[in-house]
Amino acid sequence: MSSLFKIGRILNGRLTQYEISKQIQETVWLARTLTNDNPDVIKSVRDHFRVENERDVLRRFQGRTPYLRPMIDEIKEPSEPTTIMLKYLDDDLCHASDIRTLNRKELRYVSKRILEALNTLHEDGFVHTDIKLHNILVNYAANSDSKDSNRFTDVKLADVGSSYPADHKYAKEGTTIGAPVWRSSEVMLELPWGTPTDIWSFGVYLIRLIYGGNFDIFASRGVTFDDEGFNARILLQHFKYFGPFPPKYAELFGRGEAEKELDMVIQWVFDNVPESERKPFSQVSSSEVSREDREFICKIMKLDPRDRPTAKELLQDR
Incomplete structure (x- = not known):
């Protein structure tokens, strides 16, 4: 090469x-x-x-x-x-948000455009599979020094090299996709996935940008990517903030032994997140995250992919 x-x-x-x-x-x-x-x-x-x-x-x-x-x-x-x-674009959103946390105007501007891109893919049943801040590219406005102004003139969703139709064998077989902290629960559990997994990752994107800095809600303190059980720890965090798994969740995995295996995993998650450690995101204080933002995020972050709104539906949300 x-x-x-x-x-x-x-x-x-x-x-x-x-x-x-x-x-x-x-x-x-x-x-x-x-x-x-x-x-x-x-x-x-x-x-x-x-x-x-x-x-x-x-x-x-x-x-x-x-x-x-x-x-x-x-x-x-x-x-x-x-x-x-x-x-070519000036920057990616990970670096741009590290420089300065996005203000409300910027967050709305970028989010709407990412949802528009996802809606276009999803209309044809295609799944991006790798929604994360590094894959959202931006151009800067010439004069954007004010903290209340919109720094960005262009927003592009990038890296569609791993995008596939939801009926592709990778999706049906539950092939692992994306980076761990951005993966949906069905991907973590190696279940079949589809367009709703992009919506989950979009929700993770929103949480990180609202909090700013290097905040990753699903990253466990003191646990690194190389540690054994890293993915399992992320699944525990899913349950901690957005659980419980609904009873109908096992239907995604089929019947018989496969369903029993999923039930065992869900029971393990339940047993390893004591009630005292559960922190439902729906109960985050308004001083931390505004009520409107909290409700919007909770609408997205459903452990059952069938309960998540589509990109088209989210575009209609005020």
Whole structure:
């Protein structure tokens, strides 16, 4: 890969030529056209499905919404591996929110656009599978110093390389997707998943931005990603703040031994979160989270995916 993508190499796209100017990740580079100094983003991975899948998903959807990061060209020389050119944006929302917690105006502005992008995907039954702050890209306004102003001019949902239809084998088989603290309960339990798992991750996004900083509601203190039982600890946090699991939840897992196994896991969760440690998010004080925000989040964060609203329904919420 390194021999193909070197600083200064010229790539021939379908629309124009590009010169590689900088590597920013293992599989991501910046490039400029030979007639324009504005950067574009190159994404390419040899022998991996993600870039090809991202290309195919963007071909299908980017003309239907302005809120997915668009593919602006495809590289035809070299023809292998699959290489796409994507729109460059100033920052991702993780870094932007670390710099300064989003104000109300910014939070509404960004959230509506992410829901619009999700609604477009979900209308065709596609699941993004990796909603998180790093995958929400923004451009900054020229004059945005005021804490009450909206810093952002563009918002794009990025990285659709792992987006699949809800009837794909990965979804039906409960293949693990996304980053642990953003995963829904059905994904943590390796159950079949669909568009509601994106809605759960959107709810996690809202909680983090409302609280600001590096706040992760499902991260256990003193427990790291490398620790044994990390995922189980997150599931306990789901129950702690948004439980209990409804009795009908086992229906998602089928019947017989499979249903018994799920019942055992849910019982284990119940036994390991004593009542004294349960902190329903619905009871968070208004001084911590406003009543309207609290009600909106509780509408989203349902442990049973069938109880979550759709992106279209959330867009109608005042």
